[in-house]
Amino acid sequence: MNRLIRITIFFMIAYNAFPLLCDGQYWIGKDNHTPFYDSLSLQYSHLKNVITDLPYSVERESDLNFYFSDLLIIREADSLLSDSSRWNRNDDRECKDDITQGKYSLFCALTKASLNIAREYLHRRPVMQLVRFKIVRYFRDRFNHHRLMDFNNNLQTTLQDIRYVLRKSEEDILNQLEDKEQILTVIHRFMDNINPKQPFGMKDIFTESPSMYYLDKSHDPVIYKKGFPGISQSETVHKIHETINGLAAITINESMGTAWVPYQLWNQDKLLFQGTEVFVLVKSKGGWKISSINLTLEKDH
Numbered sequence: 001m002n003r004l005i006r007i008t009i010f011f012m013i014a015y016n017a018f019p020l021l022c023d024g025q026y027w028i029g030k031d032n033h034t035p036f037y038d039s040l041s042l043q044y045s046h047l048k049n050v051i052t053d054l055p056y057s058v059e060r061e062s063d064l065n066f067y068f069s070d071l072l073i074i075r076e077a078d079s080l081l082s083d084s085s086r087w088n089r090n091d092d093r094e095c096k097d098d099i100t101q102g103k104y105s106l107f108c109a110l111t112k113a114s115l116n117i118a119r120e121y122l123h124r125r126p127v128m129q130l131v132r133f134k135i136v137r138y139f140r141d142r143f144n145h146h147r148l149m150d151f152n153n154n155l156q157t158t159l160q161d162i163r164y165v166l167r168k169s170e171e172d173i174l175n176q177l178e179d180k181e182q183i184l185t186v187i188h189r190f191m192d193n194i195n196p197k198q199p200f201g202m203k204d205i206f207t208e209s210p211s212m213y214y215l216d217k218s219h220d221p222v223i224y225k226k227g228f229p230g231i232s233q234s235e236t237v238h239k240i241h242e243t244i245n246g247l248a249a250i251t252i253n254e255s256m257g258t259a260w261v262p263y264q265l266w267n268q269d270k271l272l273f274q275g276t277e278v279f280v281l282v283k284s285k286g287g288w289k290i291s292s293i294n295l296t297l298e299k300d301h
Contacts, residue, residue: 061133065251066173069118070127074173076113078166080104087159091149106131106162107148130172134165180250182288183257183281190290191242191263199224199293207282207291216297239268255283263295273297 081087081104088098091105098108110128114121122128132147142157143150151157151165186205193202200206212224242265249260259279265272275296281288 061130062254064126064130064133066126066130066176068177070125070130071170071173071177072117073110073113073125073127074131074166074170076116077106077109078163078170080109080112081106081159081162081166084159087162089153089157091152093146093149105149106152106165107146110148127169127173130169131165134168138165138168176252179252179257179283179288183250183252183259183279184248186281186288186290187244187248187259187261187279191244194240194242194265196240196265204286205290207284207289210291210293212293212295214295214297221294240272241266245274257281257283257288 086103088101088103088105088108091107093107095104095108095111098104099112104112110131111121114125114128118125128148135143135147135151139151139154139157139161142154152162189202189205190199195201199212200210213221214224215221242263244261245264246262248262251258257280259277259281261277261279262275263277264274275298277293277295279290280292282291283289
């Protein structure tokens with residue numbers, strides 16, 4: 001009996017771990033053409049420096065984070081289902097025949113769109129999860145187990161219903177992309193007008209009582225008071241500028257956003273500091289505002 005229990009536990013662990021090994025890889029790279037890096041359209045000019053960090057699985061719609069590839073996938077899927085002659089209403093979750101015949105179920109349209117845009121299919125890609133959540137929200141009575149397949153095959157479902165779900169999904173993705181663009185615009189404003197002696201001078205991009213902490217190799221976290229170490233009071237402020245040094249990682253949940261930003265702080269051509277800045281922002285009626293900044297100060301370069 002004990003042996004049977006041990007064997008059962010082993011197979012349960014293996015069953016749950018296998019999808020993580022297959023889909024849960026965490027690759028990030030500016031030049032890697034992987035599902036974790038998107039070539040972004042210039043429509044969102046600042047988003048070209050944003051990392052795509054895909055979770056293995058998200059169980060709440062509010063936790064989804066979208067990137068430009070998600071928008072392109074949803075639009076491509078909608079295009080593939082542009083008229084009833086291209087819709088396969090008998091989904092079997094096998095897409096080779098759909099792709100060959102050019103007649104797609106909802107699941108296979110999203111699969112084909114993922115292959116066209118991202119070069120591979122991920123079962124829990126944010127856009128896939130979003131469509132599932134929309135089916136639950138608007139058509140809760142039309143699925144049993146597989147939301148995409150059951151909704152597609154339900155006798156009450158029309159092509160207009162499917163395209164409605166896709167359009168509602170596109171609206172959510174666009175709204176979040178616009179929020180991310182606005183967050184990066186605020187961060188660029190902060191960096192383009194950096195004043196190390198008065199970092200909170202631009203009151204319209206900060207909350208009422210913002211905070212800033214810095215950390216270097218010889219300090220515990222230190223709250224900003226009169227300036228950063230190594231920048232003398234005689235430094236000419238207008239010659240100091242800050243840049244994003246690589247890729248930023250931005251996440252949004254409801255009205256809160258975080259941005260992990262690699263940065264460099266320069267005085268003309270002299271590199272003063274580099275490291276990572278972590279911005280916490282909140283969305284108010286006046287737009288996104290910075291509530292806190294934490295940054296590392298690294299001199300080794």
